[in-house]
Amino acid sequence: xxxxxxxxxxxxxxxxxxxxxxxxxxxxxxxxxxxxxxxxxxxxxxxxxxxxxxxxxxxxxxxxxxxxxx
Numbered sequence: 001x002x003x004x005x006x007x008x009x010x011x012x013x014x015x016x017x018x019x020x021x022x023x024x025x026x027x028x029x030x031x032x033x034x035x036x037x038x039x040x041x042x043x044x045x046x047x048x049x050x051x052x053x054x055x056x057x058x059x060x061x062x063x064x065x066x067x068x069x070x
Contacts, residue, residue, distance in 0.1 A: 009061050016054055020047050 023045060 006061055006064060009057065013054060013058055013061070016050075020050055020054075023047075 024047075
């Protein structure tokens with residue numbers, strides 16, 4: 001892994017995390033709102049597999065950076 005690959009992977013990780021967050025945070029249509037709650041309610045998808053994958057990718061990048069700095 002070289003600097004350009006690390007830079008590209010970090011950028012991709014950021015994009016992937018943003019995409020996951022947008023899938024959770026985006027306001028749902030009005031029909032999904034519970035009138036008794038002050039905020040819209042949206043079921044949170046199970047993203048544990050995606051987060052585990054991102055964690056492994058980030059760990060690989062950090063290990064590379066730590067090794068390069070020694």
